[in-house]
Amino acid sequence: TQLLEQSPQFLSIQEGENLTVYCNSSSVFSSLQWYRQEPGEGPVLLVTVVTGGEVKKLKRLTFQFGDARKDSSLHITAAQPGDTGLYLCAGVPGGGNKLTFGTGTQLKVEL
Amino acid sequence: KAGVTQTPRYLIKTRGQQVTLSCSPISGHRSVSWYQQTPGQGLQFLFEYFSETQRNKGNFPGRFSGRQFSNSRSEMNVSTLELGDSALYLCASSLISPSNYGYTFGSGTRLTVV
Numbered sequence: 001t002q003l004l005e006q007s008p009q010f011l012s013i014q015e016g017e018n019l020t021v022y023c024n025s026s027s028v029f030s031s032l033q034w035y036r037q038e039p040g041e042g043p044v045l046l047v048t049v050v051t052g053g054e055v056k057k058l059k060r061l062t063f064q065f066g067d068a069r070k071d072s073s074l075h076i077t078a079a080q081p082g083d084t085g086l087y088l089c090a091g092v093p094g095g096g097n098k099l100t101f102g103t104g105t106q107l108k109v110e111l
Numbered sequence: 112k113a114g115v116t117q118t119p120r121y122l123i124k125t126r127g128q129q130v131t132l133s134c135s136p137i138s139g140h141r142s143v144s145w146y147q148q149t150p151g152q153g154l155q156f157l158f159e160y161f162s163e164t165q166r167n168k169g170n171f172p173g174r175f176s177g178r179q180f181s182n183s184r185s186e187m188n189v190s191t192l193e194l195g196d197s198a199l200y201l202c203a204s205s206l207i208s209p210s211n212y213g214y215t216f217g218s219g220t221r222l223t224v225v
Contacts, residue, residue, distance in 0.1 A: 033213050042115070042201050042216025043154075088154065092210040098167045099144070099209045101154035 003027060004089055004102035012108045013079055021074045021105045023089035032072045032091040033099075034063055043088055079109045113137065117202050117217035124224050129190040132220045136183050136204030142166070143185040144209060145177060148199040148219070157200075159209075160185055192224045 007022045023032065031050045035043035047056050049065035049072060056063045060083075062075040072089055089102040116135040124130050136143050144167075145157040156169035160179035177187040183204075189196055199221050203214035 031210060035214075035216075041218050042203070043214070045213040045215070048213055097210075098156050098159070098169065099214070100156065101146075103153055 003093060003100050004091065006087075006089060006102040006105045008105060009103065010106045010108075012110065015080055015109055015111050016078050017109075019076050019079060019107070021076075021087050021107070023072045023074075023102050025070050025091075025093070027093040028069050029091035029093055030069070032065060032069075032089055034072070034074055035088045035090060035101075037086040037088060038084075043086075076107075079107075081109050081111060083107060084109050115202055115204050115215050115217035117200075117220050119220060120218065121221045122223070124192050124222065126192055126194060126224055128192050129188060130192060130222060131186055131188045132200055132202075132222075134185045134187075134202030134204075134217060136185070136202075137215055140204035140206055140215070141183055142205040142207060142209060143179055143183060144203045144205070144214065145185070145187050146201045146203065147171075148201055149197075154201070157187065161207075189222075194224050197222060197224045 004025050031048055033048045034046045037043040047063045049063055052069045053067045054065045060077045064073045087105045090099050092099055118133045142161045144159040147155045157171055158177050159167040163179045174190045179185045199219045201216050201219045203216045205214050206212045
């Protein structure tokens with residue numbers, strides 16, 4: 001059983017559409033991070049959310065941390081082909097000390 | 112500034128052999144972690160080193176080992192390779208703690224065991 005479950009697992013959309021990716025857990029996290037990974041490369045850190053209920057915006061990307069700090073979401077507005085990649089959430093569960101990654105969401109944005 | 116450098120990028124080994132992978136973190140980063148990435152299991156934590164000491168360890172067999180040198184460079188070793196060890200091995204560095212500062216990842220070493 002994965003500590004961090006992401007949904008959907010795969011997403012294929014047209015350019016200009018909006019989408020939301022979810023990261024859920026039964027554990028409480030002190031913070032959650034989101035990464036994007038492109039083929040042949042390592043993941044790249046996009047954002048860290050720390051406070052329950054926190055919302056962070058990075059251009060067309062909006063990240064939200066759940067009030068109970070057990071879940072997070074990533075919303076992309078007007079997706080572009082350059083957004084294509086594997087999106088990963090990651091966090092250290094309460095009482096733990098290892099950064100654990102979610103199951104991943106593979107996003108493909110087509111012209 | 113230079114990113115995280117992993118060598119080699121690609122490696123093909125035979126079952127039963129051993130392999131050593133190398134990672135040079137970002138200058139000033141003292142925490143270095145290793146992950147195994149496979150299509151079926153995703154990113155699995157191997158271990159983390161901080162100031163030459165193993166600070167955390169994942170649930171991998173003893174065939175997987177690592178070390179960190181005084182300049183923060185790190186190596187991981189896999190002995191008695193098995194077909195299931197074929198994966199992308201990623202090294203990541205962080206200033207002090209990845210939970211607070213996040214990781215900077217290298218491009219990985221693609222290991223194929225035949």
